[in-house]
Amino acid sequence: MSAADPSGATAVEAPAMGLAETRELEERYLMRTYRRGAVDFVRGEGCHLYDADGKEYLDFLAGISVCSLGHSHPAVVAAVTAQAERLMHVSNLFYTEPMARLARRLSESSLGGRVFFCNSGTEANEAAIKVARKHAHGRGIEAPEIVSFEGEFHGRTYGALSATPKLARNEALGPYLPGFLAVPDNDAEALRAAVGPNTAAVLIEPIQGESGVWPTSEEALMAAREACDAVGALLIFDEIQTGIGRTGSLWAYEQTPVRPDVITSAKALGGGMPIGACITGPAAAEVLEPGDHGSTFAAGPVATSAALAVLDAVDDPTLLRSVRELGARLRSGLEALPGVAGTRGRGLMVGVALEPGIDAAAAGADLLERGLVVNAPAPGTLRLLPPLVVEPGQIDSAVGLIGESLLGFTAHGQ
Amino acid sequence: MGSDGPARRREIEDTTAARLAEIVAAAEQAAKQVIDEAEEEARARIADAHEEAERIVAARLAGLGDLTDEINAQAEALVRQAEALQQALARAKAEMGEAGARGGPAPIGRRDLRPEPAPRKAAGPALTVVGGVHEEPAPEPDGRPPREERRPREAPDADAAPAVAPSPDLTEEISLGNGSPAGARLLATQMAVSGSSRAEIEARLRNGFAIADTRAILDAILGPES
Numbered sequence: 001m002s003a004a005d006p007s008g009a010t011a012v013e014a015p016a017m018g019l020a021e022t023r024e025l026e027e028r029y030l031m032r033t034y035r036r037g038a039v040d041f042v043r044g045e046g047c048h049l050y051d052a053d054g055k056e057y058l059d060f061l062a063g064i065s066v067c068s069l070g071h072s073h074p075a076v077v078a079a080v081t082a083q084a085e086r087l088m089h090v091s092n093l094f095y096t097e098p099m100a101r102l103a104r105r106l107s108e109s110s111l112g113g114r115v116f117f118c119n120s121g122t123e124a125n126e127a128a129i130k131v132a133r134k135h136a137h138g139r140g141i142e143a144p145e146i147v148s149f150e151g152e153f154h155g156r157t158y159g160a161l162s163a164t165p166k167l168a169r170n171e172a173l174g175p176y177l178p179g180f181l182a183v184p185d186n187d188a189e190a191l192r193a194a195v196g197p198n199t200a201a202v203l204i205e206p207i208q209g210e211s212g213v214w215p216t217s218e219e220a221l222m223a224a225r226e227a228c229d230a231v232g233a234l235l236i237f238d239e240i241q242t243g244i245g246r247t248g249s250l251w252a253y254e255q256t257p258v259r260p261d262v263i264t265s266a267k268a269l270g271g272g273m274p275i276g277a278c279i280t281g282p283a284a285a286e287v288l289e290p291g292d293h294g295s296t297f298a299a300g301p302v303a304t305s306a307a308l309a310v311l312d313a314v315d316d317p318t319l320l321r322s323v324r325e326l327g328a329r330l331r332s333g334l335e336a337l338p339g340v341a342g343t344r345g346r347g348l349m350v351g352v353a354l355e356p357g358i359d360a361a362a363a364g365a366d367l368l369e370r371g372l373v374v375n376a377p378a379p380g381t382l383r384l385l386p387p388l389v390v391e392p393g394q395i396d397s398a399v400g401l402i403g404e405s406l407l408g409f410t411a412h413g414q
Numbered sequence: 415m416g417s418d419g420p421a422r423r424r425e426i427e428d429t430t431a432a433r434l435a436e437i438v439a440a441a442e443q444a445a446k447q448v449i450d451e452a453e454e455e456a457r458a459r460i461a462d463a464h465e466e467a468e469r470i471v472a473a474r475l476a477g478l479g480d481l482t483d484e485i486n487a488q489a490e491a492l493v494r495q496a497e498a499l500q501q502a503l504a505r506a507k508a509e510m511g512e513a514g515a516r517g518g519p520a521p522i523g524r525r526d527l528r529p530e531p532a533p534r535k536a537a538g539p540a541l542t543v544v545g546g547v548h549e550e551p552a553p554e555p556d557g558r559p560p561r562e563e564r565r566p567r568e569a570p571d572a573d574a575a576p577a578v579a580p581s582p583d584l585t586e587e588i589s590l591g592n593g594s595p596a597g598a599r600l601l602a603t604q605m606a607v608s609g610s611s612r613a614e615i616e617a618r619l620r621n622g623f624a625i626a627d628t629r630a631i632l633d634a635i636l637g638p639e640s
Contacts, residue, residue, distance in 0.1 A: 218597065218601075218622055222597050248610075249604075249605070249608035249609070249610065250608060251608075253604070254604040254605060254607065254608035255601070255604065255605055255608070255610070255618070256601060256604070257596075257597030257598065257600050257601040257622075257623075258597070258600065259600065259604070317609035320608065320609050321609065321611070324610070324614065
């Protein structure tokens with residue numbers, strides 16, 4: 001229920017329905033595109049979430065790597081609040097300072113070119129695809145092609161989905177866009193063979209997130225760089241999940257032996273506010289021109305102010321070192337657990353390979369019951385994406401909860 | 415007034431007119447002289463400015479010529495280095511091939527302390543045209559059902575439904591299968607710029623590139639260890 005205060009402002013409506021009633025509304029009114037976990041979160045603080053009954057959860061998913069500074073980080077809240085009180089939206093027909101400052105910050109922290117802002121990761125990849133295709137047309141290519149690895153996920157809009165060879169595909173949604181090729185994951189030779197005179201770009205996740213946290217091999221990355229250089233194509237890194245400190249450096253490419261021409265960012269960039277960015281190096285900086293692309297909401301002052309606050313906090317060597325150290329602590333703890341076959345990833349982006357016979361989805365649901373939020377992107381894999389501000393004790397608690405849960409799924413515990 | 419008054423007045427008027435004409439002529443002459451002098455001075459200054467500009471341009475062109483020569487020399491040096499690097503790579507590749515043919519050590523970069531990752535390559539053709547009609551997935555070599563059959567079609571609660579079921583025994587990130595000095599240097603440089611410690615960079619170089627002595631690269635990028 002809303003209540004007006006004497007200043008004329010309307011108080012934020014407090015959650016009052018509870019899980020059952022919320023689910024009932026969803027069943028009646030929302031398109032059935034999601035299968036949600038059976039919990040109704042109403043509040044978050046740091047690494048914790050709270051449901052409508054007041055139960056506390058340790059959040060090791062962070063809204064799929066969005067809330068990297070934890071929930072309701074004071075600096076982000078302050079930036080959003082101050083900007084919302086001053087100016088919320090004017091469109092891209094005019095200048096706004098936070099947008100310009102954020103563009104400079106992103107460019108100078110990465111490839112040094114220009115930035116196109118949008119509202120999500122899939123839109124960032126759409127922009128990158130446009131850049132790649134126009135860049136190719138500028139080189140006289142009439143039917144440009146974009147090459148990616150099979151296990152990648154680049155988004156759900158049609159361009160990004162067409163560059164997503166397997167995940168989230170449904171031929172009932174077809175036809176997809178032409179001009180996209182896929183090669184087996186980490187197959188450097190197949191990639192070299194696929195890149196040719198019509199190649200506009202190679203689009204790669206440096207660590208595949210949605211397919212279960214699979215780092216792309218350095219050999220494959222170098223093959224992609226070499227193949228792109230040989231034909232003049234662009235190398236694009238999808239850093240939507242890996243960027244903004246997730247792997248222990250501001251950008252994941254900084255821990256690889258290559259430097260891409262374009263990177264895309266979203267998720268953690270806004271600290272919970274929707275924002276995406278396509279960032280170029282000099283080679284692709286001048287490709288898009290007035291009229292080539294646009295967005296009504298993109299780079300609004302509130303979202304860009306939030307992103308500046310996020311970068312102030314994340315682009316800090318002490319925090320990034322902590323991410324690397326805590327990631328090692330997390331993986332070390334997990335690898336000692338019965339039921340865990342191994343771990344993959346970098347920094348605080350961790351995939352947990354479960355022993356054969358353990359259903360990751362069931363383990364994830366059990367962990368939710370126990371108060372730990374994770375997700376199961378593949379049948380045998382748990383994915384852990386804790387906030388980057390997680391504390392060592394919280395890492396140990398999560399490992400303890402996972403150990404207790406897996407005991408129930410292993411032969412030893414049954 | 416006497417009878418000669420009008421004549422006298424005419425004489426005075428004529429004299430005055432003549433004097434005025436002389437004054438105007440003198441003023442005009444003086445003005446012309448000033449203008450001439452000013453024009454002369456302006457011409458002189460313009461000539462000086464032209465001379466100075468030509469001197470500056472000549473100096474700049476000479477400087478640019480020196481710079482161009484320097485850049486050309488550097489570019490030629492880079493080309494020579496790249497050629498040397500290519501030759502070294504080719505030699506290393508040939509040596510690796512010989513070692514492999516002789517049943518020698520594993521390719522550079524393979525980690526030997528952990529189990530090898532399970533292959534992630536699809537069993538089907540290497541190149542798949544996305545968006546067209548999908549071919550029937552070939553069965554996995556181990557007899558398990560095709561990957562497409564091992565996952566639900568709908569997206570559950572994440573950004574994407576998993577289409578590929580990773581092998582559960584894959585426990586470690588895949589490491590580099592060759593030792594590229596250029597790649598190693600770029601990796602080390604980027605890690606250093608991003609704030610990684612000497613020990614972290616050294617570990618990546620050892621594990622990912624199988625570089626036993628990382629000191630040269632680390633010293634070049636971070637400076638000698640104190």
